[in-house]
Amino acid sequence: MIMEQRLTDEERLTLKTGAFGAVLLVSNADPGMVGVFRESFAASGALADASGVVKEALTTGPLPRLPRDSELEIESVVLPALTGAVRILREKAPTDVETYRSVVLTAADRAARAHNGVAPAEAAVMDRIRGALAESA
Incomplete structure (x- = not known):
């Protein structure tokens, strides 16, 4: 039987940094004020749909x-946070790893599609997000 362990504040912040940061990366890939608002709103629904440990991490603190x-500076924080979040969940709440991956990818995808479809720059960012989420697999 796999026992889930409670996440520390720092671990919850890592999950949040990855999830919210993934949306920010996508939004910044194809900038524009109206687009950023639509993208953030679209992504928020996916983040709110999380469950279990992932929901707790994304909605508390x-x-x-x-x-x-810069995009490079954001990526240097967000991509390692995504990889770290998967590692944390694999250790403390293994049944929630796929939930986290799915929530992050859905939020990023909704953000990318929210304004004029998925631009090539957004697709490239999505690939890097997928890679970071799979890196610790």
């Missing part, structure tokens, strides 16, 4: 502080 200066 402070929001992550994400860099905003």
Whole structure:
């Protein structure tokens, strides 16, 4: 029997950084004020649909502080957080690993599709997000 362990505040923040950061990466890939608003709104539904440990992590505690200066800077924080989040869940709540991956990819995909479809830059970011989520597999 697999026992789920409670996540620490730091671990919950890692999950949040990855999930919210993935949406930010997609939004920044094809910028525009109206687009960013639509993308954020579309993604929020997917994040709210999470369950179990993932829902608790994404809906409690402070929001992550994400860099905003450059895409490379954001990626340098977000992609390792995604990989770390999967590692944390694999150790503490293995039944929620796929939930986290699915929630993050759904949120990022909804963000990408929310404004004029998926731009090539958004598709490239989605590939990097998928890679980070699969890296610790």
